[in-house]
Amino acid sequence: MKFDYLKDLLGNRFLDEKIDKLQYAYDATQKMYLPDCVVLPKNTEEVSKIVKFANENKIPVVARGCASGFSGGALNIDGGIALSMELMNNIIEIDLDNLIATVEPGVVNYDLQVKLKPFGLFFPPDPSSWKFSSIGGNIAENAGGPKAVKYGVVKDWVLGLEVVLADGSIINIGSKNVKDVAGYNLTQLFVGSEGTLGIITKALLKLHPIAQGSQTLQATFYDMSLAAKTVSDIIKNKIIPSSLEFVDHQAILTVEDALKANLPTDADAILIIEVEGSKFQIKEDVEKIVQICTENGAKVKIAHSIEEEESIWLARRSISPTLKRIADGKLNE
Ligand SMILES: Cc1cc2nc3c(=O)[nH]c(=O)nc-3n(C[C@H](O)[C@H](O)[C@H](O)COP(=O)(O)OP(=O)(O)OC[C@H]3O[C@@H](n4cnc5c(N)ncnc54)[C@H](O)[C@@H]3O)c2cc1C
CATH class of the missing domain: 3.30.43.10 (Uridine Diphospho-n-acetylenolpyruvylglucosamine Reductase, domain 2)
Known part of the structure; x- marks a missing residue:
């Protein structure tokens, strides 16, 4: 047979x-x-x-x-x-001396974050599918989420890989050394290769300390161009939010229809903004962002509890699946 x-x-x-x-x-x-x-x-x-x-x-x-x-x-x-790869789901090592995790590809992104949290660490790539996508899939798709504005995407956090090539040979590329610069950067060739070049069987991932605190804001705009200008104004003021997401009118309507999340359906756009750092840094950034948003005609809501924060982010995370409901041919990058 x-x-x-x-x-x-x-x-x-x-x-x-x-x-x-x-x-x-x-x-x-x-x-x-x-x-x-x-x-x-x-x-x-x-x-x-x-x-x-x-x-x-x-x-x-x-x-x-x-x-x-x-x-x-x-x-x-x-x-x-x-x-x-679902059974290859072991976190092999959390190297606290070097802030590097060695994991098998079937580890679910969220499960890794849960294991890292007690150490005050996290793996920054945060696709909205983090609770149901694997590190192998994240690497193969070069995934990224709302935190990409500050932390980049998977390619910025993979130091090395073990890969099985088409003939069955096993290669190890990259290493724990940050300045691993000799030769071709084969690790990056495999990041985003969607399973076409080989099977990732192990990954060395850079970790980052969790910020002391964070604050989420939702700014509602009745003029889309002013929402876009606000994004530039925030960056121009040398504030790099940990997340900065633009939700347009159609996305607001679609999510509201599905979730009944009390979103402002008459708005042209919403910006979801998260800043993080020390208490002092957060206070300074929030004050400045509120000022910029208000000058651009927005109404600003600051999340004062974890529940409020989660409801704002749930709306963002639901955009892709709810849009798919009304646009079957929706293509993702
Ligand atoms: C609701 C929802 C929200 C999403 N949000 C985001 C988002 O915010 N950002 C984002 O980037 N993506 C997002 N995605 C897309 C998807 O979740 C990501 O691309 C994710 O990284 C895929 O991981 P997976 O484990 O599900 O991979 P799979 O879907 O199983 O596989 C994806 C690709 O990776 C390859 N692959 C998987 N494992 C390996 C391996 N070990 N070695 C080699 N190739 C492998 C597969 O062959 C395939 O080509 C979202 C998807 C959904 C459904």
Whole structure:
């Protein structure tokens, strides 16, 4: 039989019943392509053997994290093997001397943040899908979220990778050294490569100390161009918010329709702004931002509790999925 080798290698971590394959046939695009089988490796050596077998037998193999991707990269459009990384979900090391985490690709972004929090650390890339996307998928998609304005995206936080190439060979690229500058920057080649160049089996991630505090503001504008000007004015005043998100009229309407979150549906745009730092720094930045927003005609709401803060961010995080409801052909970058 075609897949006997994989069955022997993986036992009950090889799946070829239709009911199982269906669960691995989709991603966030909501398109369905049934793989011929699903494999659930537990370590790099197994990944290497699976990929080598697929290569020798000319069988397509598609890596899969949590399947939250909007670009269809986790879909087995030509059948073949769905290579799910979900069981490779160990946080191997949190190196407090160097502020670096070594993780397997199946670790969910949120689970990593939870483990890091007691150490006063975090991994800055924060896609809105952080609770249901894997570090492997984040790296393969070069993901980023609201904090990108201050902290950048995944490419800014990956120091090194272990990767299984198409012939099954295992390479280690990059290192814990920050000034690792000799030779080609292969690590960055794999960041954003959407599973096309190899299977990421381990990652060295830079960590950052959590700020002492933060404050979220919501500024409501009745003129979109003034909202855009406010973004420039904030940056011009040398304030780098930890998040600065622009929500336009259509997005406000769509989220309000879905969530009933009490958003100002008559507004042209909302800016969601978060600043962080020491108490003194936050106070100074908030005062300046309120002044800039008000001068540009906005009404400003400052979140005074975690609940208020969360409700503001829930609205932001819901934009993409709620827009998808009304625009099936919506494409994400
Ligand atoms: C509601 C919602 C909100 C979202 N918000 C954001 C956002 O704010 N910012 C953002 O950037 N994205 C966002 N996304 C898109 C998506 O969540 C991200 O792209 C995420 O990084 C994908 O991770 P995943 O584990 O789900 O990967 P999957 O969808 O499983 O896979 C994505 C790609 O990565 C490849 N891949 C997965 N694991 C590996 C591996 N170990 N080695 C090699 N390739 C691999 C797959 O082959 C595929 O090409 C959102 C998605 C949803 C549904």
